[in-house]
Amino acid sequence: xxxxxxxxxxRTGDNNGAQRVCWTEPWRGARAYLTELLAExxxxxxxxxxxxxxxxxxxxxxxALALGSxxxxxxxxxxxxxxxxxxxxxxxxxxxxxxxxxxxRTLAIVDxxxxxxxRFGRSLYGSSAVTGSLDxxxxxxxxDAEGRTAEDVLAENGVNLERAANSRSRLERIGxxxxxxxxxxxxxxxxxxxxxAVTGCVGIERLRFEFTGQTGHAGTTPMPMRRDAGLxxxxxALAVERIAVEEGGVGTAGxxxxxxxxVTAVPGGAGLAVDLRHSAAGSLxxxxxxxxxxxxxxxxGRNCELREEPVWRIDPVAFDAELVKAAAGVAGGxxxxxxxxxxxxxxxxxxxxxxxxxxxxxGISHAREEDTAEADLRAGVIAFGEFAARVAAR
Amino acid sequence: xxxxxxxxxxRTGDNNGAQRVCWTEPWRGARAYLTELLAExxxxxxxxxxxxxxxxxxxxxxxALALGSxxxxxxxxxxxxxxxxxxxxxxxxxxxxxxxxxxxRTLAIVDxxxxxxxRFGRSLYGSSAVTGSLDxxxxxxxxDAEGRTAEDVLAENGVNLERAANSRSRLERIGxxxxxxxxxxxxxxxxxxxxxAVTGCVGIERLRFEFTGQTGHAGTTPMPMRRDAGLxxxxxALAVERIAVEEGGVGTAGxxxxxxxxVTAVPGGAGLAVDLRHSAAGSLxxxxxxxxxxxxxxxxGRNCELREEPVWRIDPVAFDAELVKAAAGVAGGxxxxxxxxxxxxxxxxxxxxxxxxxxxxxGISHAREEDTAEADLRAGVIAFGEFAARVAAR
Numbered sequence: 001x002x003x004x005x006x007x008x009x010x011r012t013g014d015n016n017g018a019q020r021v022c023w024t025e026p027w028r029g030a031r032a033y034l035t036e037l038l039a040e041x042x043x044x045x046x047x048x049x050x051x052x053x054x055x056x057x058x059x060x061x062x063x064a065l066a067l068g069s070x071x072x073x074x075x076x077x078x079x080x081x082x083x084x085x086x087x088x089x090x091x092x093x094x095x096x097x098x099x100x101x102x103x104x105r106t107l108a109i110v111d112x113x114x115x116x117x118x119r120f121g122r123s124l125y126g127s128s129a130v131t132g133s134l135d136x137x138x139x140x141x142x143x144d145a146e147g148r149t150a151e152d153v154l155a156e157n158g159v160n161l162e163r164a165a166n167s168r169s170r171l172e173r174i175g176x177x178x179x180x181x182x183x184x185x186x187x188x189x190x191x192x193x194x195x196x197a198v199t200g201c202v203g204i205e206r207l208r209f210e211f212t213g214q215t216g217h218a219g220t221t222p223m224p225m226r227r228d229a230g231l232x233x234x235x236x237a238l239a240v241e242r243i244a245v246e247e248g249g250v251g252t253a254g255x256x257x258x259x260x261x262x263v264t265a266v267p268g269g270a271g272l273a274v275d276l277r278h279s280a281a282g283s284l285x286x287x288x289x290x291x292x293x294x295x296x297x298x299x300x301g302r303n304c305e306l307r308e309e310p311v312w313r314i315d316p317v318a319f320d321a322e323l324v325k326a327a328a329g330v331a332g333g334x335x336x337x338x339x340x341x342x343x344x345x346x347x348x349x350x351x352x353x354x355x356x357x358x359x360x361x362x363g364i365s366h367a368r369e370e371d372t373a374e375a376d377l378r379a380g381v382i383a384f385g386e387f388a389a390r391v392a393a394r
Numbered sequence: 395x396x397x398x399x400x401x402x403x404x405r406t407g408d409n410n411g412a413q414r415v416c417w418t419e420p421w422r423g424a425r426a427y428l429t430e431l432l433a434e435x436x437x438x439x440x441x442x443x444x445x446x447x448x449x450x451x452x453x454x455x456x457x458a459l460a461l462g463s464x465x466x467x468x469x470x471x472x473x474x475x476x477x478x479x480x481x482x483x484x485x486x487x488x489x490x491x492x493x494x495x496x497x498x499r500t501l502a503i504v505d506x507x508x509x510x511x512x513r514f515g516r517s518l519y520g521s522s523a524v525t526g527s528l529d530x531x532x533x534x535x536x537x538d539a540e541g542r543t544a545e546d547v548l549a550e551n552g553v554n555l556e557r558a559a560n561s562r563s564r565l566e567r568i569g570x571x572x573x574x575x576x577x578x579x580x581x582x583x584x585x586x587x588x589x590x591a592v593t594g595c596v597g598i599e600r601l602r603f604e605f606t607g608q609t610g611h612a613g614t615t616p617m618p619m620r621r622d623a624g625l626x627x628x629x630x631a632l633a634v635e636r637i638a639v640e641e642g643g644v645g646t647a648g649x650x651x652x653x654x655x656x657v658t659a660v661p662g663g664a665g666l667a668v669d670l671r672h673s674a675a676g677s678l679x680x681x682x683x684x685x686x687x688x689x690x691x692x693x694x695g696r697n698c699e700l701r702e703e704p705v706w707r708i709d710p711v712a713f714d715a716e717l718v719k720a721a722a723g724v725a726g727g728x729x730x731x732x733x734x735x736x737x738x739x740x741x742x743x744x745x746x747x748x749x750x751x752x753x754x755x756x757g758i759s760h761a762r763e764e765d766t767a768e769a770d771l772r773a774g775v776i777a778f779g780e781f782a783a784r785v786a787a788r
Binding site: 183184185186187190202204206208216217218219220221222223225228230231233234235237238241244245250251252253254255256258260261262263264265266267273274275277311338339340341363365366 | 577578579580581584596598600602610611612613614615616617619622624625627628629631632635638639644645646647648649650652654655656657658659660661667668669671705732733734735757759760
């Protein structure tokens with residue numbers, strides 16, 4: 001599996017990292033390499049109506065157990081994000097194929113298209129399509145940095161977006177879904193844990209607070225007469241941190257735009273981008289409510305107006321309890337909620353799903369430096385194979 | 395004077411405001427109109443080596459008393475900033491010329507070139523040149539938004555920057571300098587005062603704090619493991635406000651750039667633009683020291699690195715005590731320190747100087763909406779004439 005991952009990076013990456021952005025030539029090259037690996041064990045890929053790649057190793061029973069992830073990456077991405085899970089799934093099928101024993105249950109491999117949403121800004125495309133939660137009309141209109149529509153670009157890749165929802169029939173044959181992934185965070189490394197069962201994916205509330213005060217001359221506007229929107233936003237950013245800590249979630253103010261944004265002007269406008277995450281729906285709702293209250297108080301305190309723009313939201317997803325228990329069984333008992341989204345979060349809404357995480361060195365992902373200790377990568381693949389075998393045997 | 399100001403705006407402004415940016419066609423048009431007004435009272439303009447315009451109404455004695463300001467504006471600027479003082483000076487000379495009486499002392503009018511520095515980013519150009527504090531080599535290399543050098547643009551306007559310092563000889567004939575200007579702030583309006591003697595111009599410390607932490611995934615980086623440079627900057631912005639209030643100055647954080655600046659990333663970098671002003675040098679130095687301490691503490695508290703970039707600084711300028719007293723005599727006793735810079739601040743370093751302020755409606759300046767009640771404009775011109783007469787008679 002590790003050799004396959006290195007060959008994938010050699011074929012499709014460059015000095016700046018992984019370049020397997022979905023619907024591009026390097027991504028098609030990655031799919032071609034995946035097809036070669038499947039052919040080596042006598043399997044042929046099938047592309048569904050949404051552009052997801054499936055292949056099946058016949059077992060004793062059905063429904064099948066699906067193993068997978070995504071082979072697409074962000075631009076200048078890491079070599080492991082997504083690809084690790086896809087290549088591990090290939091490894092598990094290869095091990096069964098070469099063992100001379102039919103698996104107790106049909107094993108499917110799935111490479112979901114465009115998990116990252118790097119080109120059109122819509123994450124979890126392929127896994128949303130097969131679970132029926134894709135807004136195809138919205139995606140069709142989305143444009144990339146060059147102004148090309150997703151409708152046109154996907155058509156060039158053989159996908160008719162009007163038919164993408166038909167991919168849903170693929171799940172009829174699938175009983176459960178398992179995914180191996182890198183953590184993309186620093187928790188496991190900091191704990192010295194080599195592996196964890198993922199309990200689910202956090203819910204997310206993403207919004208933008210817009211504060212409007214009064215622009216003024218930095219020299220001639222006395223402090224008591226100011227209506228400084230920038231300081232209202234700064235106060236809110238600090239409140240977001242405090243609220244996240246108190247509620248046991250994470251909260252981030254990733255961007256603060258002051259207007260007019262010059263050193264000699266009191267900012268009359270400020271926009272603050274806020275991202276709140278929690279694995280418990282109630283706590284997430286409380287975080288959002290408290291953030292709104294904090295923003296309102298910060299605005300009131302500086303005689304500013306406050307407007308709120310919703311950006312995006314998703315409910316928390318809990319993975320199947322039995323599968324998480326089985327995952328913990330091969331992961332030394334360590335459990336962790338994922339702060340990032342994964343295809344498994346989409347699938348979990350309609351089928352039992354679960355994931356295993358291996359550590360990320362320094363927690364770095366979506367960057368060339370993304371890496372995991374080789375021993376952890378090996379242990380992860382072996383544990384994933386054992387996990388799949390146990391679940392398939394049920 | 396008010397009719398002259400309206401005609402100036404009709405000739406050189408548009409629906410977006412005043413467009414008399416120095417070294418442009420509308421600015422040359424404003425100078426042409428000024429020349430017409432001087433000709434009406436038998437005066438001819440003289441352009442010095444720096445491009446400042448001077449004219450002299452002979453009086454009983456010398457050295458002369460100079461009255462002036464600047465006729466240039468920012469783009470989309472206000473109709474009064476600078477032009478009010480120039481047209482009032484014309485009005486004072488006109489009143490003397492038409493009175494049939496020689497003034498007790500020669501009265502000079504001066505229109506300083508490029509006070510705003512709107513095109514090349516260097517304020518107080520003309521008044522710095524005549525006081526010997528201009529860095530002509532630095533300005534020569536400065537480029538405008540179209541990539542043209544100041545050296546070339548000034549040459550087109552008849553100014554050889556290598557000879558600009560020779561304009562200093564103009565001050566040999568000048569004993570003192572008086573300037574009438576709009577406040578550009580909300581203080582006088584809020585107090586219901588129609589006029590004020592300006593005691594001096596504040597000193598300014600302008601700098602940029604650069605915080606470096608660690609960029610992280612907004613979902614997978616637990617709160618206690620973050621090194622959030624954006625929050626270090628937000629904390630510092632709030633400290634700047636607190637310090638300004640406590641020290642009795644003004645402090646502004648006009649811009650905060652978070653990096654990478656996306657909603658899904660903990661900011662690993664942040665740049666904060668800070669502007670500190672105080673009329674007392676000791677207090678200004680203490681504000682700077684405390685701002686540095688606050689930035690250092692904010693960085694340390696979040697395990698971030700801190701780097702400081704100086705941007706610009708100027709010492710406070712106190713206007714001549716006797717002249718300020720005389721100004722207060724015609725301004726009902728109200729005194730105010732200017733939070734903005736003016737040509738008088740440059741001149742005050744080498745000659746006695748003082749200013750009068752009239753209120754600005756809502757404190758707005760450098761914008762089309764800039765305005766002053768007509769009664770205040772009239773009262774300002776009359777008081778300025780009286781001020782000039784008293785000083786000239788000494």
